[in-house]
Amino acid sequence: MDDSKGGSSQPIHISSEQVQRFCEFLYRRTGMSFAESKRYFIDRRLEDRIAATGSSSFQEYFSLLRTDADQEIEHLINSFTVNETYFYREEHQLRCMTASLLDVIVSQKEPGSTLRIWSIPCSTGEEPYSIALWLMENWPQVDNYNIEIVGSDIDTRALKAAAQGVYGDRALMRLSRDIIGRYFGPVASGNYQIDKGLRESIEFTRANLIDTKDMMQYRDFDLIFCRNVLIYFDDASRRLAAENLYDCLRPGGYICLGHSESMSRISPLFRVSRFPDAIVYQRPEVDDG
Incomplete structure (x- = not known):
C-alpha cells in the first residue's frame, strides 16, 4: 500500500489491551520486547502506520497487519527498528x-x-x-x-x-x-x-x-x-x-x-x-x- 495514503484526521485511540496485543504480535515476529514504559514510542509509530495505510482504527489496521496486506509487516518493522550508529563504534x-x-x-x-x-x-x-x-x-x-x-x-x-x-x-x-x-x-x-x-x-x-x-x-x-x-x-x-x-x-x-x-x-x-x-x-x- 502506498505509504503516502492519508487516514482519518481524527486522533486514533489505542487502548492498553490493544497495545498489549500488538506488542505480542511484534514480539513473535521479531523478538523485540517493549514494556509499558515505551508506550509513547509504541503509540507514535503505530499511529504513523495507521495513518499511512488509511486505516480508521487500530482494529482495522491490526486486521490488515495480520494478513500482511501490501507487505505492511515489513513497513511496520522498519518503523520500529533503531539504527543509531557511526563509523568505528566500539x-x-x-x-x-x-x-x-x-x-x-x-x-x-x-x-x-x-x-x-x-x-x-x-x-x-x-x-x-x-x-x-x-x-x-x-x-x-x-x-x-x-x-x-x-x-x-x-x-x-x-x-x-x-x-x-x-x-x-x-x-x-x-x-x-x-x-x-x-x-x-x-x-x-x-x-x-x-x-x-x-x-x-x-x-x-x-x-x-x-x-x-x-x-x-x-x-x-x-x-x-x-x-x-x-x-x-x-x-x-x-x-x-x-x-x-x-x-x-x-x-x-x-x-x-x-x-x-x-x-x-x-x-x-x-x-x-x-x-x-x-x-x-x-x-x-x-x-x-
Whole structure:
C-alpha cells in the first residue's frame, strides 16, 4: 500500500489491551520486547502506520497487519527498528579483530582461502564498512585472503541506505580527515559517499535473528559482529538468537557483542575468550556434549 495514503484526521485511540496485543504480535515476529514504559514510542509509530495505510482504527489496521496486506509487516518493522550508529563504534573490538582474532583464525587457513565476516544487524552500513576500512588500514595480511563481508538487517530501509553508502558528519565523526579523503567522496547536501569499490565489496541481505529457518542460509562465518540488538530482546528471544548465531559460526569462530551485552548470561554454548582489547565469545572447535 502506498505509504503516502492519508487516514482519518481524527486522533486514533489505542487502548492498553490493544497495545498489549500488538506488542505480542511484534514480539513473535521479531523478538523485540517493549514494556509499558515505551508506550509513547509504541503509540507514535503505530499511529504513523495507521495513518499511512488509511486505516480508521487500530482494529482495522491490526486486521490488515495480520494478513500482511501490501507487505505492511515489513513497513511496520522498519518503523520500529533503531539504527543509531557511526563509523568505528566500539573501536576496541576492531582493534581486537586485527591484533588478535584474525591471527587465530588464519592460523588454520591457507593463504588465498576465504575469510567470512558477518555484521548483523548492519543498520545503515556503518558497521560493515567500518570492518572493511579497519582491515585495509590495520591488517597487513588483508591482501592474502579472500575476505567476504556480509551485512544483514531486518530493516529493509536501512539496507537500502547501506547499499547507497551516503553519510553525514555525525556518522563520520570518529574517522580521520585522511581516511575520509581516501575512501569517501562529497555528494549533495554536504554528505559523503563511500567508495564504489567498497560498496560493491559488501553483500547486504535481510535477516531475522529469531527466525531459525531464515538464519539457516547463513553458515560458516569466521567472525560475527552482533552488537547492541540483544538488549531489545527478552530472555527467550536472546537464547533463540544465540542458538541461531552459534549455528552460523564455523567451529572455532568468534562473535563480538555490544559493550552492555554478555553471552555468558544468555547461553552456555559459547566459551568466553579474553584478549587484550576485548572480551569475545567463541564457538568451541569441538561441540560440547
